[in-house]
Structures are given as C-alpha cells and as structure tokens.
Amino acid sequence: MNQVSSANLISIRVELPAYGYSFTIKVPSETSVLSIKEAISSTCPGSPIIDGQRIIWRGRVLGTEEKIKDLWPSDEEVQRIVHLSVHPSAWRTDPPKTQEKGKGKEGEKDAEWVERLKAVAHSTSQPTAKTDTVATPSPATPQHLAFIVAKHRQALATLTQELSEFRVDPEDRHLAAKFVEEHGFIWPEILDEEVEPNLGGQGVKYAKQTIDGRPFLRLLNSTVTPTPAQIRALEILSYTIPLLNLPLRPSMSPTSSAHAPISPNPPSDILTGTPVQLPAHVNAILQQLGLxxxxxxxxxxxxxxxxxxxxxxxxxxxxxxxxxxxxxxxxxxxxxxxxxxxxxxxxxxxxxxxxxxxxxxxxxxxxxxxxxxxxxxxxxxxxxxxxxxxxxxxxxxxxxxxxxxxxxxxxxxxxxxxxxxxxxxxxxxQGAGEGPAGxxxxxxxxxxxxxxxxxxxxxxxxxxxxxxxxxxxxNPPAGAAPNAAAAAGSILNTLASFDITEGETALQAFADSPTNAITQDILPEPGVGRKALSFIVLLLTTVHPAVWNKRRAILRAREGRVRVEMGALRETAPTQEETGDDTGDETSAEVLETQRRAALRAEISSKYMRRPVWVRRYMQRVFQAGEGGTAWGAGEEWIAEE
Known part of the structure; x- marks a missing residue:
C-alpha cells in the first residue's frame, strides 16, 4: 500500500520570486491544489498560512478545488513548476532571508538612519547610576532626536506590555524642544508627562511581526478595550511619529518663525503663488460669454x-x-x-x-x-x-x-x-490734486x-x-471707435433678446402676485403664428455667431433659475414620515423641521401654481432636460392635490 501511494506522488517545484527562494514538494496526483498549499505551509521557511497563499501556474491563479491530475497527467514526464505569492501578513515566522541587492542610495540612507536611531535608542535604554556622567554621543548620532526616540520606545513598550527602563536626559529634552521650535511648531506638553507601564496583563494585545524585512505590531484582539495607559501611549505615538519625520534642517520660509502647534498629521508644504498664464483660446471663450x-x-x-x-x-x-x-x-x-x-x-x-x-x-x-x-x-x-x-x-x-x-x-x-x-x-x-488731510x-x-x-x-x-x-x-469722444462698437453691440443685443422679455414676463409676472386666480385668458399661450414668426426670425438672426452666443448665454441663465426652483420644489416634496400618522415619538426639533419643510413647500408650491399651465409645462421640460431626459411625472400630480 505504501508502494502504491509513493508511486502516485509527483514532484512540484515551487518558486518564491519575492524572496529569490525555491524548493520542491511531493504531493499525491489524485488530490487538489489544497494539498499543494498544505505542503508549502509545512515545507517553506516561515510556514505561510493557507489563506495567504496564491499558486500561479502559466499566468493564472489556481483555485483550491482544481485537481492536480487535470494540470499534469501522471503518465507525462514534464517539469512541474508553480510560482508562489504570499501575503505579507500570512507568515507565521520570519520569511526566507535573501541578500538584498540594488537598493541604491535611498536604501543606504534608510539603513544609515535606522542604525543611527538604534544607536540612540540603545544609549537611552541603558540604566546608569545618578553619579555617572552623560557620555557625549558620536557625531553620527542625532542628539536632537534622543529624547523623542526615548519617548517613542517607552510608548511602544507600554502598548505591548513590556518592561523596559529608559533614561531621559534634561539636556536631550532641551535639544529636542529647540529642534521642534526651529521647524515652526510648539513643543507638545504630552511628551513631558510620564508614561505609566501597563503590566496588569489587561487591554489589547500586540505581537511583533516582520513584514518585508521591517518590524510591525499586529493586533491580536481587536474587540478588547485598551487600558488608559495604552490610550495614553497611542496619543504619544501620534506626536512622536510626525516629529521623527521632520527634516534635519528647517525650511527657510517666512512662516518658519511663526509657531504652530504640532498635530498628528504633519503640515503640508507652503503653497507659493505663480504668475497666471492665459491660455491661447481665451479670446474664443470670452466671445462665447459675450465679453x-x-x-x-x-x-x-x-x-x-x-x-x-x-x-x-x-x-x-x-x-x-x-x-x-x-x-x-x-x-x-x-x-x-x-x-x-x-x-x-x-x-x-x-x-x-x-x-x-x-x-x-x-x-x-x-x-x-x-x-x-x-x-x-x-x-x-x-x-x-x-x-x-x-x-x-x-x-x-x-x-x-x-x-x-x-x-x-x-x-x-x-x-x-x-x-x-x-x-x-x-x-x-507731487503736490497736485491733494485730497483731504491724511x-x-x-x-x-x-x-x-x-x-x-x-x-x-x-x-x-x-x-x-x-x-x-x-x-x-x-464715455469716449463722439465718433470714436468705442461708440461705433457700442452701437453694433446694441443691435446684436436687440436681435439676441428677441422674444426673451415675453418669456421673462410669463415666468415672473404672476409668481410674486398675491392671488392664485390665474387663468389661461390672463396670459394666453403664444399661438401658431407667433411661434412661426419667432422661428423664422431666430433662424435668420442666429446665423450671426455673436447673436447665437448672446442668446445662448441669456437662455442658459434663465434655464438655470428655472432648474433651481424646480429642484427646490422636488426637494421639498412630502416624505413618507410627513404624510404618515403621527406616532407621538417625534422630538421638538423634528416637529419644527417638519413644520418648516411644510411651510417652505406651501410657499414654493403656491408660487409655482400661480403661473399659467403652459408656463409650468415649460418649466418641467427645462427641468427634465437638465436631469438627462428622465421623466418627472409625479410632480404636477401631488402639487395639484395640495
């Protein structure tokens, strides 16, 4: 039986490109891709969990239920190779270590800063006697960050419930405060307070985890309430992280001397104004606007x-x-x-x-x-x-x-x-035309x-x-070019405003009237002759581009006002809560809001209903065109019911 099972085993080579690592596993040919993930979890260094693995074969991600025999028939002697992609949080332990290459100058600078911060943290974490003299740090150590780093590590120790001792030097505090003030910020007073250790075993739990070669804290119990000491540590971290990201030298901007309180979010760079350059087509835009x-x-x-x-x-x-x-x-x-x-x-x-x-x-x-x-x-x-x-x-x-x-x-x-x-x-x-005193x-x-x-x-x-x-x-002298331009502009404005005054009168004549008795006889709808005349006149006059642009601007302004009014009319429509029965559970604020909406709805509806029917139809057509052609059939119905 063991011979049969060993004969059914096939070898699969697993490539891990992210870490430059490869290994070989053996799985039965009758199983699914799930067995490959289980073998990887038990064989690969770091023991990645199954849910965090992705098996890639020939450019596609394999599903867990796919059969191995469908991918590689057992009777064929081929090289079976798959690629593995692991989520950074799926590693149980440290992933395979590889030699990093080609990081460049930025990687060298980051590594140098990490080493310098580690040196500062190591020097501040060593307990010394009161009679010991403070050793002068090396020139490579950022002395102005020693106090901030100590507070940062102390807050991390409180957050992770670890017992650590830190020594804080008053001189380091003075250098750190001077460094912060040089960047234009006020020293946060929370960094001067003592951080109480959290050694009771209560609160949230964190576990140290390495992701992409960097240490992180992983929250284990997200449903637990943190202790007051942990909350205080998080507040301290919200200040130390932006302070550690400040540049070594402050910017020479005029606002650097103005002190501002440090916030968890670092301030953005100061925006400086630049001269505005007009585009080449600005005259075409001005012509469309009638300017x-x-x-x-x-x-x-x-x-x-x-x-x-x-x-x-x-x-x-x-x-x-x-x-x-x-x-x-x-x-x-x-x-x-x-x-x-x-x-x-x-x-x-x-x-x-x-x-x-x-x-x-x-x-x-x-x-x-x-x-x-x-x-x-x-x-x-x-x-x-x-x-x-x-x-x-x-x-x-x-x-x-x-x-x-x-x-x-x-x-x-x-x-x-x-x-x-x-x-x-x-x-x-110099003295000509002087005004009042002063x-x-x-x-x-x-x-x-x-x-x-x-x-x-x-x-x-x-x-x-x-x-x-x-x-x-x-006004320029008579006979000058501006007068001729004004006369031509007046003619164009008259042609562009043809039939506009009558439309404005129809929209506003009865909107502000105190009476609601508006009939079709008071302001009748234009007849077929009037519409035909308007069509012919506009067909001839709008051939001129200036007339077309001016009339389009006038109509856009009028239609914009109509859409605003119709939009307010729809927004103030009675909701289900307002039209339903009063349950008595509404608060006074809700009652006042309901009354205000009812009064506003009554005022807008009354103004809308004072207009003739054909004007209301025009307003609804304008609103529907602005909404992309969607119908709004319920508007006239519920307004008429009121």
Missing part, C-alpha cells in the same frame, strides 16, 4: 488692471469702462503682503506713449470665413440679373469686413489712449496699499477720481 477679447499685442511688462476706490477708500480691481487708473496688480499684491495699512509705493516703470501698429493676423480668419460665406451665397443667388440683390450683398460684405477692421483699430487706439493717460499721471507734480498722493504708476483711505468719491455716475490722478472718462 470683449483681450489685447492681441499687450504691452511688455507685468499684468495691469484697473484699480478704483470703494466707499471705504480701499482700492479694488475694476473692469474696463468703469473708470479707474492703470496699476501693476502684481506690485499691488507685493506692496500689501497680507498686511493692511502698510503704506508702500513701489514705483512702476511707465511705458512711454507709442504707436500701436495694426495687426493683420486677427483679420485673416474673419475675412476667410466671409469669403466662404459669400461664395456660398453667390452659388444660390444670381446678383447679375437682380441689381437689388447685388447691392444688398455688397453692403453686407462691406459691413462684415468693417467689423473686424474696426475692432483691431479700436483696440490699438484704446491702448494708445491708456499709455497717454498713464504718462500724464507720471508727469503730474490722504496720500496717488499718481499713475503707484500702488495703493490696503487699508489707506484715499478720500471719498463724489456720488453719481460720473468718473471716479483718484487723488492726484486725472479722471478717465466713462
């Missing part, structure tokens, strides 16, 4: 913005056309530095007035697109036979060419005017610090005057 484009050829130098004073005399950036004066915004931030009221005026090199050459590059793409549209129009229309159509096409082409040309020359003219105003401010004498003189090119009152601005819609600086007019 003017940025200058194609800006003046070389720091970024400049308009800065105006508010009612309290504090300068703020302002958009173009709101008055103000050109200032260096980067110097404005550097001058204040987070300290309000500091009167610092770093000078800015004024750009002399210069002629802004007309740029041809911004004209290439509009003219190219205009040529394509003109050719497409000429393909369908024969202007030679109809002089009126030829005249209309010529006028349209001239207008389309004039718009980009005016925009380019208008930007160049506005840039030259800004340089002239800045140069005027630089040539103004107000500093601000000229073009100077940066006003925060917290300094620059004088009260006169009321009205006129230009805001900075003390000591010439005012910038809100």
């Amino acid at each position: 003017p484009p940025i200058q194609d050829n800006p003046i070389v130098g720091p970024a400049q913005v308009h800065v105006v004073n508010d009612d309290n005399g504090v300068p703020h950036p302002a958009a173009q056309g709101q008055g103000g004066q050109l200032y260096n915004f980067n110097a404005f931030l550097d001058a204040n530095g987070g300290q309000a009221g500091q009167n610092v005026h770093p000078p800015i090199a004024a750009n002399p007035p210069q002629f802004q050459a007309a740029q041809i590059r911004p004209l290439i793409f509009p003219i190219l697109m205009l040529s394509l549209r003109t050719l497409l129009l000429l393909y369908f229309v024969a202007p030679a036979r109809k002089p009126f159509l030829a005249f209309m096409i010529i006028a349209w082409v001239i207008w389309e060419i004039w718009v980009p040309v005016r925009e380019v020359f208008g930007r160049a003219g506005r840039a030259g005017d800004a340089d002239g105003v800045q140069a005027m401010g630089d040539r103004q004498p 107000a500093d003189v601000m000229r073009a090119g100077q940066v006003p610090p925060l917290g300094v009152n620059r004088g009260v601005q006169p009321p009205g819609n006129g230009p805001q005057v900075l003390n000591g600086a010439p005012p910038l007019p809100n």
